[in-house]
Amino acid sequence: MSAFAYDATFGPIVAAIDAEMRAIRAEQRPVAPLLWAIVDYQFGWDLPPDAHAEYQRVTGKKVRSLLMALVAQAVGGDYRPILPAAAALEMLHNFTLIHDDVMDRSVERRHRPAVWTRWGQAQAINVGDGLYALSNIAITRLLRRGVPAHKVVRAVETLSQACLWTCEGQVLDIDFETREHVAPDDYITMIAHKSGTLIEAAARIGALLSTDSEAVVEAYSEFARNLGIAFQIRDDALGIWGEEALTGKSAKSDLRDKKKSYPVLVAFAQATPDDRATLRTLYAREALDDEAIAAVLGILERVGAAAATERIAQGYYERALAALDRTGIENKTQAQIRHLAAFLIERAY
Amino acid sequence: MSAFAYDATFGPIVAAIDAEMRAIRAEQRPVAPLLWAIVDYQFGWDLPPDAHAEYQRVTGKKVRSLLMALVAQAVGGDYRPILPAAAALEMLHNFTLIHDDVMDRSVERRHRPAVWTRWGQAQAINVGDGLYALSNIAITRLLRRGVPAHKVVRAVETLSQACLWTCEGQVLDIDFETREHVAPDDYITMIAHKSGTLIEAAARIGALLSTDSEAVVEAYSEFARNLGIAFQIRDDALGIWGEEALTGKSAKSDLRDKKKSYPVLVAFAQATPDDRATLRTLYAREALDDEAIAAVLGILERVGAAAATERIAQGYYERALAALDRTGIENKTQAQIRHLAAFLIERAY
Numbered sequence: 001m002s003a004f005a006y007d008a009t010f011g012p013i014v015a016a017i018d019a020e021m022r023a024i025r026a027e028q029r030p031v032a033p034l035l036w037a038i039v040d041y042q043f044g045w046d047l048p049p050d051a052h053a054e055y056q057r058v059t060g061k062k063v064r065s066l067l068m069a070l071v072a073q074a075v076g077g078d079y080r081p082i083l084p085a086a087a088a089l090e091m092l093h094n095f096t097l098i099h100d101d102v103m104d105r106s107v108e109r110r111h112r113p114a115v116w117t118r119w120g121q122a123q124a125i126n127v128g129d130g131l132y133a134l135s136n137i138a139i140t141r142l143l144r145r146g147v148p149a150h151k152v153v154r155a156v157e158t159l160s161q162a163c164l165w166t167c168e169g170q171v172l173d174i175d176f177e178t179r180e181h182v183a184p185d186d187y188i189t190m191i192a193h194k195s196g197t198l199i200e201a202a203a204r205i206g207a208l209l210s211t212d213s214e215a216v217v218e219a220y221s222e223f224a225r226n227l228g229i230a231f232q233i234r235d236d237a238l239g240i241w242g243e244e245a246l247t248g249k250s251a252k253s254d255l256r257d258k259k260k261s262y263p264v265l266v267a268f269a270q271a272t273p274d275d276r277a278t279l280r281t282l283y284a285r286e287a288l289d290d291e292a293i294a295a296v297l298g299i300l301e302r303v304g305a306a307a308a309t310e311r312i313a314q315g316y317y318e319r320a321l322a323a324l325d326r327t328g329i330e331n332k333t334q335a336q337i338r339h340l341a342a343f344l345i346e347r348a349y
Numbered sequence: 350m351s352a353f354a355y356d357a358t359f360g361p362i363v364a365a366i367d368a369e370m371r372a373i374r375a376e377q378r379p380v381a382p383l384l385w386a387i388v389d390y391q392f393g394w395d396l397p398p399d400a401h402a403e404y405q406r407v408t409g410k411k412v413r414s415l416l417m418a419l420v421a422q423a424v425g426g427d428y429r430p431i432l433p434a435a436a437a438l439e440m441l442h443n444f445t446l447i448h449d450d451v452m453d454r455s456v457e458r459r460h461r462p463a464v465w466t467r468w469g470q471a472q473a474i475n476v477g478d479g480l481y482a483l484s485n486i487a488i489t490r491l492l493r494r495g496v497p498a499h500k501v502v503r504a505v506e507t508l509s510q511a512c513l514w515t516c517e518g519q520v521l522d523i524d525f526e527t528r529e530h531v532a533p534d535d536y537i538t539m540i541a542h543k544s545g546t547l548i549e550a551a552a553r554i555g556a557l558l559s560t561d562s563e564a565v566v567e568a569y570s571e572f573a574r575n576l577g578i579a580f581q582i583r584d585d586a587l588g589i590w591g592e593e594a595l596t597g598k599s600a601k602s603d604l605r606d607k608k609k610s611y612p613v614l615v616a617f618a619q620a621t622p623d624d625r626a627t628l629r630t631l632y633a634r635e636a637l638d639d640e641a642i643a644a645v646l647g648i649l650e651r652v653g654a655a656a657a658t659e660r661i662a663q664g665y666y667e668r669a670l671a672a673l674d675r676t677g678i679e680n681k682t683q684a685q686i687r688h689l690a691a692f693l694i695e696r697a698y
Contacts, residue, residue: 028513030517031514031517031518031521031538031542032516032517032518032520032521032524032542034520034521034524035516035517035520095478096478099474099475099478102471102474103470103471103474103475121452121470122451122452122523123520123523125448125451125452125474126448126452126516126519126520126523127516127520128478129444129445129448129477129478129481129512129516130512130513130516130517130520132478132481132512133509133510133512133513133516134509134513136485136505136506136508136509136512137506137509137510137513139505140502140503140505140506140509143499143502148498149497149498149499149501149502150492150498152498152502153489153492153498153501153502153505154489156485156488156489156502156505157485157486157489159485160482160483160485160486160489161482161486163478163479163481163482163485164377164479164482164483164486165380167381167384167475167476167478167479167482168379168380168381168384168479169380169381170475171381171383171384171472171475171476171479172380172381172383174471174472174475175381175383189380193380193381
C-alpha cells in the first residue's frame with residue numbers, strides 16, 4: 001500500500017478524526033492564548049487550509065487513532081461513535097511527542113521546529129501537560145455519542161494505563177542510554193511499553209466500545225500489541241539502513257547518536273570478543289564519527305544483525321496476524337486493517 | 350487552628366487518603382522500577398514508618414484532597430466513597446509540583462531535594478507524566494465504591510478541566526516573567542487558574558459525587574474558587590513579609606528572584622513616577638541584591654502594598670465564606686470546613 005493508497009482509502013476517516021479534535025479544541029474558552037497557539041502549531045492548524053491539507057497528507061497519518069476507528073468499524077459497523085476516543089488518543093500521542101522532543105533534545109518534528117525550540121522547554125512541558133488534560137476531556141465526549149457511561153470509564157482506564165506504561169517505557173529508554181549492558185529481551189520490554197501500549201490501546205478501545213465480547217477485545221489487543229513491537233523493530237532497522245530521502249532523517253543518525261537500538265544490541269550480544277571490545281570502546285565515546293560508524297556497520301554485517309532484526313520483526317508481525325484471524329471477524333474493514341498492518345511493517349520510511 | 354489542631358482534627362482523613370493512594374500504587378505491576386521509586390520518594394513512602402509519620406505531619410497537609418473529603422462528608426455524610434477521587438487529585442497536584450520544580454529550577458520540595466535534582470530533568474518530566482496517568486486510573490476506582498458511572502465521567506471531566514486551566518495559568522505565569530508590564534487584574538486571572546482551579550475542583554467533585562443539587566455544587570465551587578485566590582494572595586504576602594523560620598524559605602526570596610507577585614504589581618501600578626522608574630531599573634537586573642531588596646521594600650511601604658494585598662485577600666475570603674453560607678448546609682463537618690478555610694488564610698507560613 002503506497003502513501004497514495006493510504007490517503008485514498010483512509011483519508012475520510014483521518015479527516016473525521018481531525019475534525020473531532022478541532023471541535024474539542026473549539027469548545028475550550030482560552031485562558032492562555034499562547035497555549036492554544038502552540039496546540040494549533042503542533043497539529044498544523046495554524047496553516048491556511050491548502051497548506052494544512054498538504055501538511056496533513058505528508059505528516060498526518062494518525063496511525064493509532066485510525067486503527068481505533070477501523071477496529072470499531074470492523075466490529076460494530078460504524079466508527080463515528082468512537083471519534084471522541086480517537087481524538088483523545090491522538091492528543092495523548094502528541095503530548096508524549098512534545099515531551100519526548102524536550103527530553104531527547106530533538107530539534108525537528110514533522111519537518112518543522114519542535115515546540116521546545118520555538119517556545120522554550122518550560123512552555124513545551126506545560127503545553128504537553130495541557131494537551132494530556134485536553135485528551136481526558138475529549139474522551140468524556142463519548143457520552144454525547146451515546147456510549148454508555150460504564151464503557152466510557154473503561155475507555156478512560158484503558159487509555160490511562162497505556163499512558164502510564166508509555167511513560168514507564170520512556171523511563172527505561174532513558175535509563176538504558178547510560179547502561180553499558182542492555183539485553184535484547186529488556187529492550188523488547190522497553191519498546192513494547194514505550195511504543196506498543198498506545199497502539200494496543202487503540203485497538204482495545206475501538207473493540208471494547210463496539211462489542212461486549214471479551215474474546216474479540218483480547219484478540220484485537222494482542223494483534224495490535226504485536227504489531228506495535230514489529231513496527232518499532234522495523235523502525236530501528238530503518239534508522240540504520242533506511243534511505244535518507246524516504247525516512248526524512250540523516251541516514252545512520254541512530255548510529256551517530258549511539259542509540260542502542262535492536263540491531264546494535266544484537267551486535268553487542270553476538271559479536272566476537274574482539275568486535276565486542278571495539279563496540280565497547282566506540283560506545284564509550286561522546287558521539288560516533290564517520291569512521292566509527294563504518295566500523296559499527298562492519299560489525300553489524302559480520303553478526304548478520306540486519307537479518308536477525310528482520311527475523312524478529314517478522315515473528316511479531318506473524319503473531320499479530322494470527323491474533324487478527326482469531327477475532328473471527330471478516331469484512332471489508334477487516335481487510336483494510338490487514339492492509340494498514342502491512343503498510344506499517346513494509347514501509348521503507 | 351494550629352498545626353497541632355489540624356492533625357488532631359483531620360489526621361484520620363488525611364491518613365485514609367494516603368492509604369487509598371498507596372493501595373492504587375500497590376495494584377500497579379511495575380515495568381520501570383525507577384519510576385515507582387521516584388513516586389515513592391515524592392510521597393515520602395520510601396521512608397520507614399516512623400519517619401514517614403513525621404514527614405506526613407510536617408509536609409503532608411493534603412489540603413486539596415482533604416477539602417474534597419470534607420465537602421463530601423458535609424453534603425453526603427460520608428467521605429469514604431469519594432476517596433479514589435481524593436487520591437486522584439492529590440496525585441495530580443503532585444505531578445504539577447514535580448513539573449513546576451523542573452520549570453522553576455526549584456531545588457527543594459518538602460525539605461528534600463526536588464525530583465529533578467536527583468534524577469535529572471528528563472526523568473522528572475516522565476515521572477510527572479506517569480503520575481498524571483496514575484491519577485486518571487485512580488479516579489476510575491470510584492466505580493468500585495458504588496459511585497454511578499455517569500458521575501465518575503463527570504468527575505473525570507471536572508478534574509481534567511481543572512488540570513488544563515492549571516496548565517494555562519502556569520503558561521501565563523512563565524509568560525509574565527518576561528513581560529515588563531503585568532496588570533494586577535491579569536495577575537489575578539493567572540493565579541485563579543494556576544492555583545485556584547484545583548482547589549475549586551476539590552470542592553466541586555466532593556459535592557457532585559454526594560448530591561444531585563446543582564445549586565449546592567455551584568455554591569461549594571464558588572466558595573473554593575474564592576478561597577484559592579485568597580490563599581494565593583496571602584502566600585504572596587508571606588513570600589515578602591513572612592518569617593523565614595515559619596515559611597521554611599529564605600525571607601524576601603520572592604523579591605530576590607524578582608517574582609512579580611501581587612504586592613510588587615501593586616507597587617508598579619501605584620508608585621510615584623520616580624519610584625516606578627527605580628522599580629523598572631531594578632527589575633531589569635538579573636537578580637536583586639540586599640541593597641536593591643531594601644529599596645523595593647521601601648517603595649512597597651510607601652504605596653501601602655501590604656495593606657492593599659491584605660485587603661484584596663480579605664475580600665476574596667469573605668466572598669468564599671458567603672458562598673459557603675449559600676450551600677444551606679450546617680453540620681459539624683461544615684464547621685470544620687470553616688476552620689480549614691480560616692487555617693489556610695490565617696496561617697503565618
